[in-house]
Amino acid sequence: MLHDLRAIISRIAHSGARARGMPIALRENMMNRRECNVMLASGLFAVTALPSSRAAAQSASIETIRGRWRSFAPADFTAPSANDTVTRSEEQWRDRLDPLAFRVLRHEDTERAGTSRLNDEQRPGIYVCAGCGLPVFSSEMKFDSGTGWPSFFTSIPEAFETKLDFRIILPRTEYHCVRCEGHHGHIFDDGPAPTHERWCNNGAALKFIPRES
Numbered sequence: 001m002l003h004d005l006r007a008i009i010s011r012i013a014h015s016g017a018r019a020r021g022m023p024i025a026l027r028e029n030m031m032n033r034r035e036c037n038v039m040l041a042s043g044l045f046a047v048t049a050l051p052s053s054r055a056a057a058q059s060a061s062i063e064t065i066r067g068r069w070r071s072f073a074p075a076d077f078t079a080p081s082a083n084d085t086v087t088r089s090e091e092q093w094r095d096r097l098d099p100l101a102f103r104v105l106r107h108e109d110t111e112r113a114g115t116s117r118l119n120d121e122q123r124p125g126i127y128v129c130a131g132c133g134l135p136v137f138s139s140e141m142k143f144d145s146g147t148g149w150p151s152f153f154t155s156i157p158e159a160f161e162t163k164l165d166f167r168i169i170l171p172r173t174e175y176h177c178v179r180c181e182g183h184h185g186h187i188f189d190d191g192p193a194p195t196h197e198r199w200c201n202n203g204a205a206l207k208f209i210p211r212e213s
Ligand SMILES: [Zn+2]
Pocket: 129, 130, 131, 132, 133, 134, 177, 178, 179, 180, 181, 182
C-alpha cells in the first residue's frame, strides 16, 4: 500500500517535471500541490509520521518543551524581540533574500519536497526565521514526517500567527512570522504526540543555528 502510494507520487512529480513551456516556479508549485493533494487524500502523512524527539516528547509536557527552547540556543545568542517588527519594501526584501526564500517568505510559494538540507538536520539548536532572525522552533520540536519538508510538532510561543488558506481549495491553516510577516508553511493535524500537530515548514524560510558551533 505504502509502496504503491509512493510510486503514484513519484509518477506525478515526474509528469510535472515534463510540463515544459511553463515557468519553473509554476511547475514546481503545481507539482507540490498535486503531491500534497494525493498525500492528503491517501493519509500518507499520518502513515509515515515518525517522531525523532521521542524521548523528550514522551517525558516532558508540551509547555515544558515550548518553554525551554533557549536551552537549545548558543550561549551567546541574543534573540530579537517579536515586538520589534520588521517592515521592508518588496525591493528591499528581494535584495536581502535569496530567490527561493523571497518567493516562499514574501509570496507564499512552496519549495519542492525533499530539497531542503534542513530535512536531515538533527543537531541540537534553534531554527530562526530567514527573513528576520526571530527564533521559531527548537531542535527538540522537530520530527521526521517523511514528507520532504522540515516538520515540527509545536513552535516557540508567540513566534507565529495563523490564517486560513484556500489556495488548494481545501482549507489549510497557514502560519507566518509575527515579526516580519514572512510565510513559513501550514499546520496539519496528523503529527506525532504530544500535540499531533505537524508544522510543515519550508526549509528556505528557516536558518538553523546549532547550539555548539
Ligand atoms: Zn520573520
